[in-house]
Amino acid sequence: MASRDEGSSSGVVLGNVYVAVGSDGAESMTTLLWALQNFGVEFKYCILHVRQLDPPEFARQNMNDILDAYIQMCNQAKVSSMKIYAEMQDVGQGIVELVEQHCIRKLVMGAAAHSHYIEGMTQLKSTKAMFVNQHAHPSCEIWFICRDYPVYLRESRSSTSYPYIATSSEPVSSFVQSGQSTLGSDNSASDSSEVVDNLALVQFDGLERSDHSSETNPVPAVHQPPSSAAERSNGEELCEQLDRAMSEVTKAKREALEELIRRHKAEKAAIEAKRKVGALESLHAEELSRRINLEEMLEKERERCKMIENERNDLQMLFENALKANEELSANQASEPSSLNLQDQEVVTKFSFSEIQEATENFDPSSKIEEGDYGSTYKGFLRHTRVAIKMMCSDSSHGPSQYHQEVHIASMLRHPNLVTLIGVCPGDWALIYENLPNGNLEDRLSCRDNAAPLSWQTRLQICRDTCAALIYLHSFKPRGIAHGDLTPRNILLDANFVAKLSDFGSHDVLFSSGTTGDFSAVSDVYSFGVVLLRLLTGQAALNLDEIVQNALDDDELDAALDQTAGQWPLEQVTELARLALSCCEIDTSNRPDLRSEVWPLLEQIPTLCERASSSDRSPGEEHTQPPSYFLCPIKHEIMEDPLVAADGYTYEAEAIREWLNGHNTSPMTNLRLENLNLVSNRIVRSAIREWLQSNES
Numbered sequence: 224m225a226s227r228d229e230g231s232s233s234g235v236v237l238g239n240v241y242v243a244v245g246s247d248g249a250e251s252m253t254t255l256l257w258a259l260q261n262f263g264v265e266f267k268y269c270i271l272h273v274r275q276l277d278p279p280e281f282a283r284q285n286m287n288d289i290l291d292a293y294i295q296m297c298n299q300a301k302v303s304s305m306k307i308y309a310e311m312q313d314v315g316q317g318i319v320e321l322v323e324q325h326c327i328r329k330l331v332m333g334a335a336a337h338s339h340y341i342e343g344m345t346q347l348k349s350t351k352a353m354f355v356n357q358h359a360h361p362s363c364e365i366w367f368i369c370r371d372y373p374v375y376l377r378e379s380r381s382s383t384s385y386p387y388i389a390t391s392s393e394p395v396s397s398f399v400q401s402g403q404s405t406l407g408s409d410n411s412a413s414d415s416s417e418v419v420d421n422l423a424l425v426q427f428d429g430l431e432r433s434d435h436s437s438e439t440n441p442v443p444a445v446h447q448p449p450s451s452a453a454e455r456s457n458g459e460e461l462c463e464q465l466d467r468a469m470s471e472v473t474k475a476k477r478e479a480l481e482e483l484i485r486r487h488k489a490e491k492a493a494i495e496a497k498r499k500v501g502a503l504e505s506l507h508a509e510e511l512s513r514r515i516n517l518e519e520m521l522e523k524e525r526e527r528c529k530m531i532e533n534e535r536n537d538l539q540m541l542f543e544n545a546l547k548a549n550e551e552l553s554a555n556q557a558s559e560p561s562s563l564n565l566q567d568q569e570v571v572t573k574f575s576f577s578e579i580q581e582a583t584e585n586f587d588p589s590s591k592i593e594e595g596d597y598g599s600t601y602k603g604f605l606r607h608t609r610v611a612i613k614m615m616c617s618d619s620s621h622g623p624s625q626y627h628q629e630v631h632i633a634s635m636l637r638h639p640n641l642v643t644l645i646g647v648c649p650g651d652w653a654l655i656y657e658n659l660p661n662g663n664l665e666d667r668l669s670c671r672d673n674a675a676p677l678s679w680q681t682r683l684q685i686c687r688d689t690c691a692a693l694i695y696l697h698s699f700k701p702r703g704i705a706h707g708d709l710t711p712r713n714i715l716l717d718a719n720f721v722a723k724l725s726d727f728g729s730h731d732v733l734f735s736s737g738t739t740g741d742f743s744a745v746s747d748v749y750s751f752g753v754v755l756l757r758l759l760t761g762q763a764a765l766n767l768d769e770i771v772q773n774a775l776d777d778d779e780l781d782a783a784l785d786q787t788a789g790q791w792p793l794e795q796v797t798e799l800a801r802l803a804l805s806c807c808e809i810d811t812s813n814r815p816d817l818r819s820e821v822w823p824l825l826e827q828i829p830t831l832c833e834r835a836s837s838s839d840r841s842p843g844e845e846h847t848q849p850p851s852y853f854l855c856p857i858k859h860e861i862m863e864d865p866l867v868a869a870d871g872y873t874y875e876a877e878a879i880r881e882w883l884n885g886h887n888t889s890p891m892t893n894l895r896l897e898n899l900n901l902v903s904n905r906i907v908r909s910a911i912r913e914w915l916q917s918n919e920s
């Protein structure tokens with residue numbers, strides 16, 4: 224058994240406080256801090272530890288390092304310290320044995336693990352704590368601590384004294400080492416973050432002596448001769464000086480401990496304040512960046528609203544001018560009905576209602592093509608010709624004026640890319656137009672009724688035809704005409720997929736070269752840009768300009784193109800896509816002019832198609848190939864005299880006549896032909912001649 228601590232430290236010590244520590248450094252640190260805060264600097268602190276027998280060497284070294292850390296804490300607090308450690312199989316029994324061997328009067332130990340602590344807990348949770356509480360010597364006063372809170376206090380029974388020699392059924396080997404006193408050392412390097420919130424120091428009524436051996440081994444008194452009065456006076460004076468010095472040292476130690484606690488609290492507050500300042504600075508930077516972004520977005524929205532407001536004002540002016548022109552036209556029609564009817568009669572053919580009724584099979588619902596705001600359109604067969612009959616609503620207040628307006632404009636216009644007005648039925652407000660067998664572009668883009676998708680060559684040709692029709696309308700004399708409702712549904716396709724505009728005379732949008740006229744023209748330019756984008760992508764018009772713009776910015780235009788149209792010539796199509804986006808500019812002043820800027824590019828479409836397809840030809844093939852609709856479906860040769868049969872297809876005259884000598888069915892659909900009439904296709908013939916001349920040159 225090792226002897227009691229013989230190390231001494233400077234200063235006056237009132238007694239010893241023993242602090243039992245375990246292998247968990249964090250929990251034992253709080254136990255030691257509680258003892259330092261509540262007993263103060265007047266006591267000497269003995270670090271007590273019991274470990275299992277025969278630990279590994281690395282575990283023994285680790286525990287020595289931990290005990291040295293506890294001694295360092297005591298040094299920083301400027302109190303005397305020492306460490307006592309022992310090895311025994313049972314830790315609780317070892318603590319009880321050390322209490323007996325060292326006559327411990329004051330013991331501080333843990334009541335439970337921190338994870339088992341419950342606020343307001345008053346019962347011991349640790350088996351070691353309960354064992355020590357039951358078996359430790361009655362004279363030992365024990366404080367059981369958990370998380371800096373005293374859970375339980377076992378008071379001492381002072382009537383019971385320690386025996387002179389402690390006995391045990393299992394001897395325990397203990398080792399005592401003195402800690403270094405730090406009463407005069409510099410503690411400026413202390414960085415102990417374990418010192419937590421200050422607790423009020425516990426005041427004790429009496430002081431106990433740490434040297435308990437005098438209670439078990441009383442030393443016999445030695446009789447000395449009485450001293451003189453002078454010697455007694457000097458002794459009393461020395462005792463008073465010693466008492467005053469002890470009081471000053473005790474006060475200085477207490478003030479040093481309080482200053483240490485205040486300093487750590489100030490450091491903790493400073494660190495927390497610094498953390499809050501950093502968080503606030505980061506939050507301020509985020510808010511500032513968000514505010515800048517919002518201001519930029521707000522400025523863009525303001526500019527956009529301004530442009531929309533300007534366009535709305537222009538539209539309002541256009542609408543007012545259109546109303547005024549409509550009123551003037553209605554007044555002229557009311558004052559000169561005979562002259563207008565005479566003019567219409569001279570230009571177009573008149574049909575009777577019975578003929579129209581027969582052509583539509585008494586307006587059979589299956590013959591209805593569409594129904595609009597001004598009436599319904601039926602397909603029929605009139606005088607050996609397929610026609611589209613538009614019946615105006617006679618009971619509508621706008622029916623008569625709309626009829627005269629459309630007849631007046633349509634009868635003046637003749638162009639290969641405009642639907643031709645064949646005749647009228649004035650008494651029943653009916654208009655008879657040529658019927659185009661391939662329907663409208665909207666249905667073909669959506670592949671309605673399982674129709675084959677349009678090839679990219681056909682789509683580019685449709686774009687060229689549409690632009691040519693718009694240029695013709697805008698440059699019409701004496702006043703230009705704006706279509707006003709250019710959509711894929713109003714672009715019709717004949718048997719050879721030649722595009723023709725319809726409904727161009729139904730909106731009363733005549734204009735001059737003034738502001739209103741310019742706005743009407745650029746409105747058609749915008750609609751043309753949307754149609755071109757739809758031909759390229761095959762998608763709906765919603766946000767289509769943004770989709771194509773993003774594809775161009777990311778150099779991924781090929782992914783946005785309609786892949787059902789075949790292998791697009793990407794270089795040429797990229798230029799067309801940029802042209803379409805410029806037509807869709809919100810600012811009307813930035814939109815291009817159809818004649819001077821758009822048409823020169825579209826005029827090269829046949830050449831672009833030829834270049835794109837020539838890369839796949841062998842060296843022996845011809846340099847140019849005609850468009851597919853220039854070839855006869857029977858002979859597969861360029862037609863010299865193209866004729867349209869009753870099935871809507873165009874054939875070479877010699878080939879179709881030879882076919883009809885022995886057949887009454889279509890050579891393309893194998894369906895029975897309604898008649899054997901043939902009509903000359905002058906438009907295709909003219910296009911073939913132009914193509915042949917360009918190739919010869």
